[in-house]
Amino acid sequence: MTDITCPNCNVFNNVNDSKCWKCGQPLPNELKEAALQKEQDAKNQEVAAKSAAIEKARETCDWSTVSHADIEKEASNIILTTSFMVAGREIKEEIEIISAECVYGMNIFKDIMASARDFFGGRSATTQKALRDARKTALTELKREALMVGADAVISIDLDYQEMSVGTNQTMVMLVASGTAVKLQ
Numbered sequence: 786m787t788d789i790t791c792p793n794c795n796v797f798n799n800v801n802d803s804k805c806w807k808c809g810q811p812l813p814n815e816l817k818e819a820a821l822q823k824e825q826d827a828k829n830q831e832v833a834a835k836s837a838a839i840e841k842a843r844e845t846c847d848w849s850t851v852s853h854a855d856i857e858k859e860a861s862n863i864i865l866t867t868s869f870m871v872a873g874r875e876i877k878e879e880i881e882i883i884s885a886e887c888v889y890g891m892n893i894f895k896d897i898m899a900s901a902r903d904f905f906g907g908r909s910a911t912t913q914k915a916l917r918d919a920r921k922t923a924l925t926e927l928k929r930e931a932l933m934v935g936a937d938a939v940i941s942i943d944l945d946y947q948e949m950s951v952g953t954n955q956t957m958v959m960l961v962a963s964g965t966a967v968k969l970q
């Protein structure tokens with residue numbers, strides 16, 4: 786909260802107040818404007834510092850100075866495609882192959898129910914939801930990976946599901962999303 790000092794009695798007042806709460810003298814408009822300007826400048830400076838940090842991280846691939854939220858936001862702009870090109874964009878450089886894994890468990894009861902329903906020609910909502918969630922998680926992770934290597938997009942994405950048995954009544958499914966991280970023109 787921004788506050789201004791009363792020129793008459795030196796106490797702090799809320800910037801939105803028209804009169805001093807203590808002495809009742811009207812608070813000059815110039816003081817208000819100056820206080821609001823200062824607040825705006827601080828905000829602008831913060832935004833500028835943020836973008837500077839992101840720009841530097843992009844160049845150096847060192848994201849340690851960028852907040853988690855900003856990394857997420859930047860990563861969400863990464864383009865993902867199963868195609869070998871990005872529509873309407875030129876690929877400047879292929880950086881490297883990247884991958885992201887997501888492992889999730891499905892208990893045998895769910896699996897049996899799923900196969901029973903599949904057997905009768907229905908779709909298993911539980912399995913489908915689990916697979917969809919896993920895919921989303923893996924692709925989000927892939928975007929983050931891409932950002933970390935300085936990419937703008939990931940092309941030729943391939944999703945690979947691998948089933949693993951863990952113990953007697955637990956099945957784990959591993960989803961691997963991989964692709965080529967590229968820099969766009």
Ligand SMILES: [Zn+2]
Binds near residue numbers: 792793794807808810
């Ligand atoms: Zn006052």
